[in-house]
Amino acid sequence: QQPVQSPQAVILREGEDAVINCSSSKALYSVHWYRQKHGEAPVFLMILLKGGEQKGHEKISASFNEKKQQSSLYLTASQLSYSGTYFCGTWATGGGNKLTFGTGTQLKVEL
């Protein structure tokens, strides 16, 4: 069962902030975040492990609420290079050796 991402799409002006949410119905070991540019492979951004850690990657950070099985990706002071589709992936406890991806959030940053 795929995690649910919201919003499905968002358009930002350069310098604006955005939040992308990911929610699972299963208990999780970890949440992954990836970004994919058009015509390219997904690229790893960060991993959030059980324990509610908040990780950072330049101006992109994320949080993981283990009790709610929810994660949020925060993009601050967005840049044109942030445009792409963002996917969360979840490792569920008892879910086997696999990462299950959400359907993605299309982010477009404009001047």
Added chain:
Amino acid sequence: DAGITQSPRHKVTETGTPVTLRCHQTENHRYMYWYRQDPGHGLRLIHYSYGVKDTDKGEVSDGYSVSRSKTEDFLLTLESATSSQTSVYFCAITRSLYNSPLHFGNGTRLTVT
């Protein structure tokens, strides 16, 4: 960048023909995955491998089979291609479960006419 290569990069085939996609890695990672990507569905898992000759089904495995006879190679076979299997296929590898990132190949764009 992780050493992972998919071949072919593009393929057009006819309905009913068999097709094999290859994923080759040079990282000696234990875990390998095949995903397909379609608009509106994100990345969906077809099959995965957790060791040589050890494979398991993902959520969209019907019509696909896999084989892994060596650590470095993971093959995806469409026994009899259908138009619904037109998609972009990505292979991914990871060193360990849940706390290690997936590294993706560049993808194979398959069109079934």
